[in-house]
Structures are given as C-alpha cells and as structure tokens.
Amino acid sequence: MTDSRTPQASEALAVFNHTGSAPDCFELHEHGVVSRQGDTRTYTAFADIQDLCLFASGPDATAGLIDNFAYRTRAADGWTLVSGDVGEFSKLMDAFRSRYVAQRLPVLEETIADGGRVAFRYVRGGVFPDLQTQELALSAEGLHIDGATWPYESLKRIDLNHWAETVSLQDEQGKTVFSCLATRILSSDLFVNLVYDRLGRTAEYA
Incomplete structure (x- = not known):
C-alpha cells in the first residue's frame, strides 16, 4: 500500500518493468524499492529488509545462475519476488544488492556494537x-x-x-x-x- 513513507514514482532512480505476472513494475529509489501492481504501490526501505534470497530456477538452476531474488522485512512475512522476467534484471539485482548492503549493514553493525x-x-x-x-x-x-x-x-x-x-x-x-x-x-x-x-x-x- 501507499503511505507517507512511499516516495513518488517520479522520484525513482530507475523503473524496471515486468513482462509476466505481478508485481508488474519495480521502482528503484535512493533508500528503498517500490513494487507496483496496477495502482497499488508497496514501498520497502533497504534498511528494513531482513532477508534477501538469491536463487536459480528453471533450466538455469543446475548451472547455479541466479535468475531470481526475493526480499522480506520479517521471517513471518511473505516474500516479494523479483524474477528474471523483469527487464534489465541483472542491472536491477546489482543495484538492489549494493544499496541494500550500504543501508542495512550500518543497522546490523550498530546492533552488534550495542x-x-x-x-x-x-x-x-x-x-x-x-x-x-x-x-x-x-x-x-x-x-x-x-x-x-x-x-x-x-x-x-x-x-x-x-x-x-x-x-x-x-x-x-x-x-x-x-x-x-x-x-x-x-x-x-x-x-x-x-x-x-x-x-x-x-x-x-x-
């Protein structure tokens, strides 16, 4: 859902469209990602993501080639899947991972320091x-x-x-x-x- 934390679509650094099932679009923002299905936009801050799962599926699974990733803010929550059907998938995955590390790592380091x-x-x-x-x-x-x-x-x-x-x-x-x-x-x-x-x-x- 869209709330006060959700940035405007016009503020996205990049938009990646899905050619298959929902979500139909991902907006990459400075501090998080928006998954969009129709008129519904769901924002997740990188600093809040607890689990990021990288995996291979289909004919590439045996080769170990990562063609999917998914994220969630808590283990009890459902996953948001980003599949290889998203245009420029590798570009999105690389940008997602680098921003996730940059913004989530300080949170974990502070937890350990405390x-x-x-x-x-x-x-x-x-x-x-x-x-x-x-x-x-x-x-x-x-x-x-x-x-x-x-x-x-x-x-x-x-x-x-x-x-x-x-x-x-x-x-x-x-x-x-x-x-x-x-x-x-x-x-x-x-x-x-x-x-x-x-x-x-x-x-x-x-």
Whole structure:
C-alpha cells in the first residue's frame, strides 16, 4: 500500500518493468524499492529488509545462475519476488544488492556494537518459497551456531577468493565450524561483510 513513507514514482532512480505476472513494475529509489501492481504501490526501505534470497530456477538452476531474488522485512512475512522476467534484471539485482548492503549493514553493525546478536538464516532444504532454514548469529563475542559460540580469535585465516561460491569458517585446528554455498545464506552479502570486518581485526587474509 501507499503511505507517507512511499516516495513518488517520479522520484525513482530507475523503473524496471515486468513482462509476466505481478508485481508488474519495480521502482528503484535512493533508500528503498517500490513494487507496483496496477495502482497499488508497496514501498520497502533497504534498511528494513531482513532477508534477501538469491536463487536459480528453471533450466538455469543446475548451472547455479541466479535468475531470481526475493526480499522480506520479517521471517513471518511473505516474500516479494523479483524474477528474471523483469527487464534489465541483472542491472536491477546489482543495484538492489549494493544499496541494500550500504543501508542495512550500518543497522546490523550498530546492533552488534550495542551488545545484541544479528540473526541470519541459511537454507538446509526445500524449494522457494517453501524453504527449510536454520539460524546462526553474529555478535561482538563471535559466531553462534547450534548452541555453541566460536570467538572470532579462534577462527583461522580465510581465503576470501573462495567466498564467491562457498563461505567456509574453520577453527585453529582446521576443523570446519560452518560451510555453506553463499547463495544458500539469506542476505549473504551482509553476512560476509560482517564476518570479514570482525575477522579482519583478529586474522590475516590470503
């Protein structure tokens, strides 16, 4: 719905039209995105988006080529899907991801600085939108997963060149404490940035 936060269509930095089913249009704004279906315009601020899911479907699924993404502000909310039917899909996805990181990352960094935990989810099974996910979290103390906490100083150096496909964290003994395809981590761009920043204070990089 349109409310006081919803920017005017004329203020959009770019408009991407959908050739298939709804939403029929996406407006990219400085601080958020508007999905438009007919006369209904729904605005979502980048800083409020909790989960961003990148995935492949159709004949490109086995190749791992991302041709869809979806976002939501809470895990309990429904997803807004942006499919490859949108014109200039790659341009929209790249602009969306960069603005999302720029505006959501400071929110998460502030949460950690204030002593809170930042929760992420990674996909263990299922097909979008029926995903089976498991939670992990980051805080000032370290990585929290499966009820255990791994202090950042206990994690060994990481070759960041491998992060394009797999995010893998190992402890000082070489034991893998977490490993997952980057595209299987919801909001993986944010997760990688936060881990990079934290490990950068305690570890060397290849």
